[in-house]
Amino acid sequence: MPVAAEPNEPAAWAGGILTIDLSALAANYRTLRDRVGPAVTCAAAVKADAYGLGAARVVPVLHRAGCRTFFVAHLAEGAAIRPLLGPDSTVLVLNGAMPGTEGALHAAGLVPVLNSLEQIARWRTLAHQAGTTLPAALQIDSGMSRFGLSEDDVDTLLAEDAPLAGIAPRLVMSHLACADEPAHPANHAQRTVFQRLRARLPSLPASLAASSGLFLGPDWHFDMVRPGAALYGINPTPGLSNPMQPVVRLQARIIQTRRIGPGTAVGYGAGFIADRPSHIATLGVGYGDGFPRAIGGHGHAVLPDRPDILLPIVGRISMDCLAVDLTALGDSPPAAGTALDLIGPHHPLEDAATAAGTIGYELLTGLGTRYHRRYRDDTSPQDTSPQGENG
Numbered sequence: 001m002p003v004a005a006e007p008n009e010p011a012a013w014a015g016g017i018l019t020i021d022l023s024a025l026a027a028n029y030r031t032l033r034d035r036v037g038p039a040v041t042c043a044a045a046v047k048a049d050a051y052g053l054g055a056a057r058v059v060p061v062l063h064r065a066g067c068r069t070f071f072v073a074h075l076a077e078g079a080a081i082r083p084l085l086g087p088d089s090t091v092l093v094l095n096g097a098m099p100g101t102e103g104a105l106h107a108a109g110l111v112p113v114l115n116s117l118e119q120i121a122r123w124r125t126l127a128h129q130a131g132t133t134l135p136a137a138l139q140i141d142s143g144m145s146r147f148g149l150s151e152d153d154v155d156t157l158l159a160e161d162a163p164l165a166g167i168a169p170r171l172v173m174s175h176l177a178c179a180d181e182p183a184h185p186a187n188h189a190q191r192t193v194f195q196r197l198r199a200r201l202p203s204l205p206a207s208l209a210a211s212s213g214l215f216l217g218p219d220w221h222f223d224m225v226r227p228g229a230a231l232y233g234i235n236p237t238p239g240l241s242n243p244m245q246p247v248v249r250l251q252a253r254i255i256q257t258r259r260i261g262p263g264t265a266v267g268y269g270a271g272f273i274a275d276r277p278s279h280i281a282t283l284g285v286g287y288g289d290g291f292p293r294a295i296g297g298h299g300h301a302v303l304p305d306r307p308d309i310l311l312p313i314v315g316r317i318s319m320d321c322l323a324v325d326l327t328a329l330g331d332s333p334p335a336a337g338t339a340l341d342l343i344g345p346h347h348p349l350e351d352a353a354t355a356a357g358t359i360g361y362e363l364l365t366g367l368g369t370r371y372h373r374r375y376r377d378d379t380s381p382q383d384t385s386p387q388g389e390n391g
């Protein structure tokens with residue numbers, strides 16, 4: 001993977017370089033699909049601009065890898081990606097339709113996840129007005145208290161004469177709150193509620209697991225899994241080694257270096273004071289790029305040539321820059337223009353997220369628009385085999 005840019009490349013004009021490996025993304029999709037086997041549909045969560053990586057680039061790659069079902073959070077996100085996909089694919093809107101937007105959602109070729117009796121009623125009204133039957137997914141709240149029908153809602157719904165008149169339900173789904181903690185009792189409790197409530201609804205393909213739920217095992221796969229994070233290289237099995245390939249590399253270029261003596265302060269608020277003769281580099285990435293301010297004093301950078309040495313990020317993060325202590329590199333420090341990894345092959349996303357007191361999800365979705373973005377794509381065009389559509 002290229003590290004520094006030639007001076008005349010746009011990459012050299014930005015303080016940071018964000019490299020997104022679309023081949024690794026496709027490989028991660030295949031890993032997850034193979035893990036659930038051919039009887040289970042492997043969908044993809046591409047909300048929040050594909051977790052910050054660019055839905056317009058990510059969606060076609062996933063389609064080429066065989067994905068035919070895509071989840072976004074909002075109508076606007078769905079409308080943006082729907083034109084990238086053909087009639088062989090389904091785009092589901094997790095939040096459902098906000099009041100008054102049902103017609104727009106349908107006209108955009110999207111399928112809502114109906115989360116409440118009110119959303120069901122509004123979707124039914126649209127179907128009635130249109131004189132047709134409209135597809136939808138139904139969500140059950142199995143214990144997360146976020147989206148979906150409660151047990152009482154299911155009672156109310158089923159007490160109606162034709163509760164789903166005009167609706168062609170395609171999927172019944174729920175979402176796990178604690179799947180990243182395999183021993184958490186909420187997992188089995190939610191599965192039990194999901195099973196009980198879905199048995200009361202029309203017989204439909206079912207989906208419960210996202211990335212971490214998929215790794216809880218086959219009892220959690222049902223007919224469809226909906227990974228997002230794992231596709232983008234986030235570890236779905238926290239505490240165990242990451243079964244996914246890294247997709248993201250974030251590099252920051254050295255703007256200048258300086259030698260400072262003991263007692264010398266670095267950055268806003270004199271947040272770091274050297275206790276020895278030190279060699280400090282100023283790098284061109286800051287919180288204005290979405291690199292978390294909370295990582296100041298905790299995180300590390302890595303010189304790709306010396307992956308064995310973690311270089312501390314010292315002092316506070318500024319809007320446009322941050323400081324790294326290069327002292328451990330010895331007497332021949334890297335020159336201005338050299339790119340250091342803030343996230344990279346020797347410094348995983350999770351380590352940076354932990355240092356910032358957050359999770360990989362937030363770090364990725366927060367990465368800003370100021371980086372020079374590079375997409376690597378060696379995905380082979382012959383890998384077009386679609387998966388059986390059972391959801």
Ligand SMILES: *Cc1c(COP(=O)(O)O)cnc(C)c1O
Nearest residue numbers: 045175210211226227228229230
């Ligand atoms: C975000 C989301 C997913 C994907 O979750 P990951 O943990 O990123 O795999 C799946 N289903 C629902 C309902 C979601 O909100």
